[in-house]
Amino acid sequence: MSGKTLIVEIGTEELPPKMLYGLAQLFYENIIAELKVFQLVYKKVIWFASPRRLALKVMHLNTYQVDRVIEKRGPKLTEAFDIKGNITEKANTWIHFNKVPISELETLYTTKGEWLICRKIIKGKKTNLLLPEIIEKAIKKISIPKLMRWGENNIKFIRPVHTITILFGDKLIPSILFGVKSKRIIYGHRFMGHSKIKLINADEYPQVLLEKGKVIADYKKRKEIIKNGIELTSCKLGGKIYLNDELLQEVTSLVEWPIILHASFKEEFLNIPNELLIHIMENVQKYFPIYGIKGNLLSNFIFITNIESNDNNDIIIGNEKVLNARLEDAKFFFDHDKKRVLLDNLQLLEKVIFHKKLGSLRDKTKRIQHLSKWIAQKIGANVEYSIRASLLSKCDLITRVVCEFPDMQGIMGMYYAIYNGENRDIAFALSEQYKPSFSKDTIPSSLIGCTLSIADKIDTLVGMFGINEIPKGSRDPLALRRAASGILRIIIEKKLPLSLEDLVQEAVSIYKDKLIIKDIINNILNFMFKRLEKFYIDFDINIFKAVLSVRPLYPADFDLRMQALSYFLSLKESNKLIVINKRVSNFLIKSNHTVCHVINISLLKQKEEIELLNNISNLTIKLQPYFSKGLYTEALIELTTLSSIIDKFFDKVQINTFDENIHINRLTLLSKIRSLFLQIADISLLK
Known part of the structure; x- marks a missing residue:
């Protein structure tokens, strides 16, 4: 696939670590959506995120939009020309309004008739002219509850923006976003490597950032480095890690150049409740606890630092002091609380x-x-x-x-x-x-x-x-x-x-x-x-509506009905019974008569309605234990036996008769069918 590489980087102050992954995903999804709207063809989009940047790389992005063909339908041919073949006033008005030369008019043939039509080819614009608008729209659609405002203007974003870099191939795309002009300069690590890096070509990203700036911009790669380092370190210490993915993700969002170190705390603090120890290490300090082979907590922990050092010992000692102080406080509070009866x-x-x-x-x-x-x-x-x-x-x-x-x-x-x-x-x-x-x-x-x-x-x-x-x-x-x-x-x-x-x-x-x-x-x-x-997000929404329509008030019972209907739809008889229930429901809804509670047997004139009543009566008795025990799947299987009997009834028996008493009696019979199914759900709502 031909095309050039596009790189977009937004350089910011430190982004919220718990939000970084989600922000990067939103930016990624938004840019894909906008590229689709603007009909730009590309191979793939890769996203990057670190504490001070959100970035996207679009591979093999076409240099032009796809040409579009716009069709505009005019009046019918019978209305466009008179009996002498001259263009009518109606057609002339349409032609002048759309500025279409008569020589370019075509005829559209359909099953419903023939129309005048004009087709216009809209040439695709240059991609580099569209990119500022595309990127701005993608960024503005990153919506979060709280945005920051900085400086003397009204511009808002998650954190203050310092740099904007938009390169398409080796060309800088002029743009102003958040009041910042697009430049080739991107920033490396705060304390290591080159502070400022000039990006010559979009293809250099993120490798140049890695080699010169000491920043691993690839979030997934950074996460994998941390994960593997933690697991290897815990093994060397004779322990194991129960990885907390939420913590792993947060730590990945806190560092640009992860260094895995380990330290220890005083063993006396192991007498503090484990949950409290773990909470302080994971949630307060962002450390990874280490467990023994039997699952017991060890007095070792792993932490991630964002900088290389010639002597890691000072960093380790510093982290040990901080954690020991925290645990000393926790132990004091715990001992103090125990002096009082709860x-x-x-x-x-x-x-x-x-x-x-x-x-x-x-x-x-x-x-x-x-x-x-x-x-x-x-x-x-x-x-x-x-x-x-x-x-x-x-x-x-x-x-x-x-x-x-x-x-x-x-x-x-x-x-x-x-x-x-x-x-x-x-x-x-x-x-x-x-x-x-x-x-x-x-x-x-x-x-x-x-x-x-x-x-x-x-x-x-x-x-x-x-x-x-x-x-x-x-x-x-x-x-x-x-x-x-x-x-x-x-x-x-x-x-x-x-x-x-x-x-x-x-x-x-x-x-x-x-x-x-x-x-x-x-x-x-x-x-x-x-x-x-x-x-029930994984269920057909109509199953939920069918069950909800009878409003079961016991959630456990509601769930049994959902499972039963889901299975029912896999049966070959289900479709026929759904159609029958829709038909029964329509008869009852459209009728102006009130059905009776009891069938008048003397009014049953045809063998098909007598047979249907007998089957309904037998099933009503047979299914009561099923309903009382929540055996809805079994009940539905039994109800499928009514399918052929109801079919015969509809084929041979006329519901809307001139004899009002017989008509009401037959509607009552239909209501008995519906009542049986409604003890589970309204399957007429299924599709």
Whole structure:
């Protein structure tokens, strides 16, 4: 493929490390979309990202746009020429408006007639003239919640922009973006290599940056170097690494020239809870903990530095000092907290506001206690332990460790509870009360943990909906969508016999007159059903609509119906039954008559309707145990036996008869068919 290489680099101040990968992906996707819009042909696009740059390289980009043919249809031939073959006024108006020479007019032949048509060839523009607009559009579509403004102008971006480099082959593309003129200068590492590098040709990138600037611009390559270095170092130390990909990605976004080093901390700190140690190393210091062969935490760690040094010892000692100081503080806080019984913190929760309209954390604890008792009874969890766990659930929020490290809430509650001699099942439930806290997080493993988690989340949901503090657009500061998804995941994955309506009603009843919004129960149920739809993203949307139409209020039951319908669509009889259900549904919708509850047997005149009634009656009795046990797949298989019988009925029996009583009786028969299927889903909505 012919063409030239395009390189675009935006040089900035340090970009947010947790956002760098996503920003690079957005830039990459946006540029591909714009190249498509502008009809520019290329071989492939490669993206680069480091702490101080976002860059794209387009390989074999054509130097011209593809020529486009524009077709404009005019009037019909019968309207374009009169009976003498002269051009009509209507055709003349169209010709003059489109500035088309009569000699270039053509005829378009279609099955619906013949029309005048003109075709114009729009020559493609030079690529280098289009690039500034393409790049500007791609950059402006990088949308994030918070943008920065710098200098005296109104220009905004993720971080202040210092350099713009756009080269097409060896030609600099003049452009001004973010108030910065495009130049050939790109910047190397802050402390190593060449500070400024003049880019002669786009093909040199990123190799020239690597060789002269000591910057590995290739994000994936940098990540692989770090990953391999960590694994090799841990092996040399006689340990192993459980790679946290989120941390690996963040560290990759923090360095341009990764150097892998290892150090150690005082062994006495291994007596601190492992979760706290790991949190400090990974989340606070961005270090990688090392584990022994048996999975025990070692007093060694690996860290990544961004600079080469003739003597790494000073760097190692410096990092050891920082970590040991952090762990010394953590140990002090932990020892201090253990001096106080966890339950003694309960009275202090009166002074901590959960929400000014919903009371204190002590008030929330009381509501969680009530809900935990109710939920535990429904799902078969230990009621006594569930009530005790809910009583202790928020007591660790005012401990020194959790105040310093908020992510340790629940986990530290477990350790303090064990230290105080609480039952281990109760203590373990404290550590699980916030699960799942993100989309890929695990759900609570114990029923007490499930009880506590659901109680906490539904209380928050009902409270916030009740005072009209609900998610709007993409904003969800209180993570109510996550709370709803967490409740649904727990119920479905654990197959818990919980009704959403009963659960919401119970939570609403506790608040009494504090909630100001009417129809709150229905609002929350609708909100949760919208979250439920996200669970079935891999399913045909019509399956979800078919199940939702009958509004099963038990999420575990909803899931069984979804699985059953998915299997049903694989059966050869499914299509025929869907068509039959659509036909039945249409008859009932279009009818102005009200169907009866009972079939009048004396009005059955034809053998086909008698046979259909007999089969419906038999299936109604046979399928009741299936429906009560949630055996929807088996029920649908049984219902496929009606296919040929209903076909005969429609072939031989006339629904719309002049005898109104017979007509209503036959509509009632159709309603019985529909009722059977509606005990699972409305399959007439399937396509």
